Amino acid sequence: MTYRLPLCLLLLLVLRFPLWAQIQREFNTGWQCLPAAKTRADGLALSRPSYVLAGWAPAVVPGTVLATQLANKQVPDPFYGMNNKHIPDIYTTGRDYYTYWFVKDFTEAPVAAKEQIWLHLRGVNYSCDVFLNGQKINKLTHHGMFLRQEYNVTPYLARDNQNRLAIIVYPADPVGNPNGGQGGDGRIAKSVATQYTAGWDWIQPIRDRNTGIWDKVVLERTGAINLKNPHVVTRVPGVRLPGGGQAPAMVQVSAELENPTAKAIAGALQYTLDGHTVSQSVSIPAQSTQVVSLKDLRLPNPKLWWPNGYGAQPLYQLKMQFVIGSKTVSDAETVEVGVREIQTQWNAKTQSRQVLVNGQKVFIKGGNWIISDAMLRFTDARYDAEIRFHRDMNLNLIRVWGGALVERPEFYAACDKYGLLVIQDFWMSGDANGRWLDPQKAEDQWTRRQYPDDHRLFINSAADQVKMVRNHASLAMWCGGNEITPPRDILTALADSILPRLDGTRWFIPYSNSDSLSYNRLGGNGDGPYGIQDPRSFWAVRTFPFNSEVGSVGVGDYESLERFIPKANLMAPQYLGPASKNAEKADSVWTYHTYTGVGYNQYLLPYGAPTSVRDFALKAQLVNYNQYRALMEGFSAHMWEWYTGTIIWKTQNPWTSMRGQMYDYYLDPNACLYGLRSGSAPLHPMYNPVDSMVMIVNNSFAVQRDLMLVVDAYDLAGKKTNITQVIVEINPSMAKNYLPIGAVVRQMAKQKGMFLSLQLQDLNKKVVSHNFYWLSDAKGEFSGLKTMAKTTVKIAAKQLAKDKISVTLTNPANAPVAFFNRLALVNPSTQQRLLPVFYSDNYVSVLPGESTTVVMDYTPGGPMPLVSVEGWNVERQLLPVAAN
Template sequence: MSPHKLLLPLLLLTTPLLAQQRYELNTGWQATPKSKVSVDGAALSQPTYALSGWQPAVVPGTVLTTQLANKQVPDPFYGMNNKQIPDIYRTGRDYYTYWFTKDFTEKVTGDEQAWLHLRGVNYSCDVFLNGQKLNAQTHHGMFLRQTYNVTPYLAKDGKNRLAVIVYPPDPVGNPNGGQGGDGTIARNATTQYTAGWDWIQPIRDRNTGIWDKVTIEKTQQINVKNPHIITRVPGKRKPTGPQAPATVQVSAELDNPTAKAVAGVLRYTIDGRTVEQKVTIPARTTQQVSLKDLSLPNPKLWWPNGYGEQPLYESKLQFLVRGKTVSDEETVQVGVREIQREWNTTTQSMEVHLNGQKIFIKGGNWIISDAMLRFTDARYDAEIRFHRDMNLNLIRVWGGALVERPEFYQACDKYGMLVMQDFWMSGDANGRWVDPMKLEDQWTRRQYPNDHQLFIKSAADQVKMVRNHASLAIWCGGNEITPPKDILTALEDSVLPKLDGTRWFVPYSNSDSMSYNNQGGNGDGPYGIQNLRSFWQHRTYPFNSEVGSVGVGDEESLARFVPPANMVPPRYLGADKKPTEAVDSVWQYHLYIGYEDHLLPYGAPKNVRDFGLKAQLVNYDQYRALMEGFSSHMWEWYTGSIIWKTQNPWTALRGQMYDYYLDPNACLYGLRTGSEPLHVMYNPVDSAVVLVNNTFETKRDLMLVVDAYDMAGKKTSLTQVIVEINPSQAKKYLPIAGTMRKLAREKGTFLMLQLQDLNKQPVSQNFYWIPDAKGQYSGLQTMNKAPLGVSARQTAPGKVEVTLTNPANQPVAFFNRVSLVNQQTQKRVLPTFYSDNYVSVLPGGRQTITLDYTPGAEAGTPAVSVEGWNVAKQVVPVAQ
């Protein structure tokens, strides 16, 4: 009889953990500045000590989030408010040194053990419980978890008080306008962006606080810690069909805090199969135990977005005292997959492989979800879903922030986003360049941080925290620079081989080992707005870790954080002027990156509303062309590209596919189009039609249909031909340069490309607006209005279907933004996820867009707003 058939009767012999539970301490906290406390932590943490004059605190959170919640500071994300908040460099560290307390009810009986977990404190802290100090030495380090067995210190009546004093980083850094300010913030192992960057103003408390989850866990005698699940998927696989077996390798740390040795069984269960081992854990020791390999037949494999599905297995790791009573269990979501890599000698860069298949990387750079560390599962899910909707397959977590939280990785597992995770280094603060903004010379900065052993210990801890996630693909030593030699050696030779060993390690983000830098420069960029042709014809770095452009939202997005008096659009001054644009002070403070003269072909913006609309046209074109240009040269010039950047954790006016408030702009949908797995596109350099197939299957029996439309809506059929394309290929078809020049000469033209299946249904379509012979969009500026029909109906709770129709013999209904709004307030419902947006409807055409949102008070009674370039704004109710 096979082992898995014995599972059911075996489980019936066990008894459940009598009091096993884990819960978060996330409400009812109080805080006050250290300067207002006259007693020590032993006295303060006595439940009978009166906390008169203390204020409600935000935990998880920072001092600044607590101050904001108590209305002691203005919203630092709005206008120039951040300038009104005292900066720690001026006030001194004591100003932001705070006590945090939490009263809670808990007690233990029998063999129960209670554990206090602090998943993140920035930067140093001392921890007290019921008059007892839990840490013998002051804890240091933002990226180092703390666990305390508090069983002996819990009050017999169950009424307990936890008190934590939190000290800011030291030094705090001078926010002098440099990248990372004067650089000295990097003497700590902490978030470097808090001293300011070119996309954010300084965070005044430098993120000081109990910024991550605080939990109480109860077990019996043995605590199961840091489980490690590895999946091995040999051979070259495909997403569908029967699969050869995969191998699951399991280990865990077993912690016995009691005075007696404990005998039992460590058991792992996945998909109805189990593997286990008898073990005895000596008193007051922690022991790592590895189980025998488990074979998983016909596994459901996990794939990156665009290449397959993302099934996740729920698995359990349990310790059973004497093989019967569950002392502790950990649940781990497992995606069965294997990460590999291979050097591409043609491109001179690394290819990412998964389950034996090469993956063309279409990625986005991620800073952090919120600059004040206000993390929520819902926000993580929404942001990663947006990345999925952009047809991306990788997110790089930038080294000036943090190793992202497990909730971030859970969303990446769910949506198929591979992750390249940097450690806490940056070329700016850590000495890659001579920099007059930095306090200390390059050689001194190359030795940051102050405590190398703390960095190594923190790295090991964070690896253990996130290593089980299927999405984690690449570890990276730092942003644009390696860590100091002893740290790098520890990561490469000890920490990662011992604690992970399954992923590619890159010494730094633009390292030659990832992408051979044969183009000069730093191995990444450019970052500003570009001529669309450059993405196609200018060869850049073969695996570009950072390349980006603009990203300003529309009027409604801007109004959320720009005061009415400052809603003044930038004005282009001329290429010979420095700067080239006149920009309002609030826009400058929010670090606007310029559109220069790229809006002028549409006509100089008349006001903020007009600026926002024209910026969206440029946004869409920029990011569509970026990914199309890279994809057209995949495996020839490139193995991947990572956009700098796809989101902002602050209300910055640059590089974002959606704003801080989760309102998408046209960047998202241009990128979504340009990143389609199977895609038809137009090369603006030679006017060729190009097909890209980023799947593992040959695509046959496809009809390529190419049509042009003039400004009045008259159609010119250019070609219709059967095509096919092999897997992982870009293929050129049909140069139409002469025809396009003729059609576009006077007023420009529209170009519709479609790939249709045998049922005449489009499997890819792409709509371009082509300028006239002078490079102007003169025809757009004189277009007649289109009478677009709009209807909306609810198809399920939180789901709406919008249908757009354009009568025959009308102009193209061009570039329509669909928004779900609250019918009473007329404000957009955020976040809302659109199957497409900024869409154009052909004469006699019809477009259906699906909307997904969370019903509730903000949404109220929903309605749908639609407005386009030549379509008057209309708001229609959602039919039930």
């Protein structure tokens, strides 16, 4: 990612060279808009500062037409209740309804000799014409959601420094019929744009199809040479380990140099990295752009970047500039560099790819990602929060699904920071692009197989987006599309030209469930299953060896549901019994927000039939926790034998959907996140429910030794029985069986069920990893939980720092287990949860006579929050936070 140089660096450069006023400023405020149908004026007139903008409304830029309408209270919140049904859909209104003018007035100081001013549009959906001060600056109408635009606007700037930019934005054509199919009738895929906007099984249609200036608008001032698209490659030979001294790494750097002037410009392209400077003299011909490669840098003792759970994620700043005549810095860029090398190799035993980072194989624990916000309201803070949640789940990879977009540099910056590898799909999906026969699609399979209509636009857009994100350490693999390859000419261009030429370092997967990723010996689509599974199946049933999509539950708790479901509709789904064709009957608002209910009640009922929607949501969290812990434990138990990795479908929602999420749209986590966090822990004791074997998994590069495995059972009254404890040792990157405990567990659990505690302790008896199960009785019921006695937990909350609070829960001796406690920070006036909050753990259980501490990170603002604690057998408590 490129950044504007900090002021201190600019001042240092000024002391060394006379510096052109290299400035980038983002146009993210002060925009006005009007539907194009409401004015007869053209762009030549509208872009003159003298034209009076009577009746124009404030506009959201970056943003979409729908985001602007929402900000101006012209439409209701489409994420709440049934509101989205009442917003006009572009398929019904026609494209003119969502065709808008966007206007921005700005001042710009006069340019000095040879200075250049550049206008950058990082994303417009779908087509646009651009005008500045009464002149059209794009000769041909721009098309394509994923093709950046750059214009040298130096000749168009006003002499009095008062300027007006006017952009007319046209929706995609066609917009597709949102008929309930995946991607509607499929015709949304005829354009090079997001496909989910016509509706999917986890989202309702986005009414404007995301029409608008949806990404950043930047004005940049440079000298005679414009330095752009720097490319940094790091090579890390050999097999490395985190920490300690390192053998050298190689750094390979190039950049594009654009000379818009009428004369050749001579100078030097140079960069500095970790105190090392590399320079290359070059002359750029008039009115041309050249790629300049510098000699390789041998970087001694590099600080290596590792995926989450395997090591740290240090980032270097590479400062690059073009110097003219050894005196003037014409342009400068800064790139954050993670020194690492990513490779893949075929595992003949599993029949799937395995990923290597810095020579070490990494077992992939991933999540599928759609997009941060369905209306494209992106912020750095939201990206950071969402990726941090994925880090907190102990995941190490995110796959960006092909029905959305090549993610923004800010997303990748967060993945760099938190150590999440990324598989990036291009813009294809099997549903819209013709993998299957589908009566809901407007055109036949053979026609859809050739979508989009403009293959050259797709190819150009792909090349441009590769340049935009290729420097990020987190980017691990490219993928041709979701469950389908692109048309042959596009696939050939990607595989044989674009990626080798513009990247050359990452493996290219033809499509997400390709046999080249994971050999499909089971038939079907090569991914899934979806929906709630019997937790035992994750351990016992061998599925695809690198499963690109598996699993899909995630109903939030009551506090989550009430954010988007009106009070009148907050009623629990009704279970109709196994004899019914439809096992559940749910309120229409629930089903509109994609609640399917397939299987939930089957796993809820053993806890007792829900008595209210709040009770339903609580019991759903028990199911959620067990579901995702079992998923990752089952895959990890067979690492390198059955599997090289798995990617959950899916871990987040960009809309208020109930399908597949570890946290809701409002960034409130549910129990899925913490069950997955437990099951994905790097060093983890676990219980196989199929053969009753206690196992340990070690997802690190180091031998783990001198650990005590302590296995304890607790009955529903809190009585403890030590089953066994034994010193253990486990080699790197493996899962290992230790001992079967089936006979003991069956005997203790058969009447009312039981609790099972697994701990790994070090030589000082400090717990280094803990896992806690609740097991059913012999009939598969949680009969003991239904009648479990209450306990009173002592809670102590104190402020550790201005943004950090610790909460210690202490359960009295001779009490039952304090089971499944949900912690939150709440506003003292409204008692509404603060969001987002990052918990070191949640939905925690506290053993009799013991304590558990949870640390909460949050963004302070307003009054000191209260701490809320509520558990299965613990009454809700609200208490203040003690000062540090």
